[in-house]
Amino acid sequence: MDPDKVVRLVTALKLSSSPNKDPPITFEADSLLIGEQRIGRCLVAKVFSSKAVNHEAFVNQIPRILQATKHIEIGVLGDNLFLLDFKSIQDKKRALYGGPWNLFRDLIIFREPSGMQTPNMMSFTEISIWIQCYNLPLIFLHKDFLEKLGNHLGVVEEIDTKENGFAMGRYARVKVRIDISKPLKQHIRLSLASDEDEVFVIFSYERLPDFCYNCGIIGHSFRNCDVDPQEKGKLNYISWLKAVQRGGGRVKSRQSSPPNTW
Known part of the structure; x- marks a missing residue:
């Protein structure tokens, strides 16, 4: 039996109902220092794909995707779940803060x-x-309003403005932490209490991984969508959600600096 299934079954049984009444084995925190030091170099990666990701392909592609400067040791933890042991802390930071990332268009x-x-x-x-x-x-176009706007999309992490607090250009940029289990927002309506007019603000996402054009959720394609079959074919989401450059190519986002928490 798959070990992951065994873990889930044991958890579901709730160990209190098990005939084994032995107390848990307890360790002092100091005895785990070696493990903590090693885990401090590691990240766990999950690939959102309807197919099993080939381990060898993942090992070969990840250093290129992350532009790693040093070796990354990679092991398999489960279905499309991997453990990465970084030899460079900067490579680890880039993986953690420089995304979103994708492997063959899978998040x-x-x-x-x-x-x-x-x-x-x-x-x-x-x-x-x-x-x-x-x-x-x-x-x-001021950062105070942009923060309020971004909070309607998720949790604001950064706002791209000039020193005076205003955005300049054809669009404003906000870095937001979003919940990928919810549909992407395509637009939002703005209005003033003193004005009957409404404005539609349109959103476009930089380095957006593949998403479902039917339900708008990242992590699966249109073919693998679980919506009502009668609704399939009504493409509710459009390609403008993927940010493009003036020349038509996919945008290459400016990398933000990792938080100073190291």
Whole structure:
């Protein structure tokens, strides 16, 4: 039987009902220092794909995708779940903060393990992504408003403005941590209490991984969507969600600096 299935079955049984009444084995924190030092170099990666990811392909592609400067040791933790042991802390930072990343157009999410977490306990439901906001009225281009706008999309992490706090150009940019289990937002309506007019602000996502053009959720394709079969074929989401350059190529986002927490 698959070991992962065994773990799930044992957990479901709730060990309190098990005939084994032995107390848990307890370790002092100091005895785990070697393990903590090693885990401090590691990330857990999950690839969102309907197919099993080939381990060899993952090992070969990840250093190129992350532009790694040193060797990364990679092991398999489960279905499309991998452990990465970095030899460079800068490479680890880039993986953690420089995304979103994708492997053959499938989303990869990196997470830091901690404490008593097992891979099955880790959450892979959020990514940080730069969002371009089009058709904003000029009076709304200040960072204070952009933060409020970004908070309607997720949790704001960064705002691209000049020193005076205003955005300049054809669109404003906000880096937001979004929940990938929810549909991508295509637009939002703005209005003033003193004005009956409404403005549609259009969103475009930089380095957006493949998503479902039917339900708008990242992590699966249109062919693998679980919506009502009668609804399939009604493409509710459009390709403008993927940010493009003026020449038509996919945008190459400016990399933001990792937080100074190291």
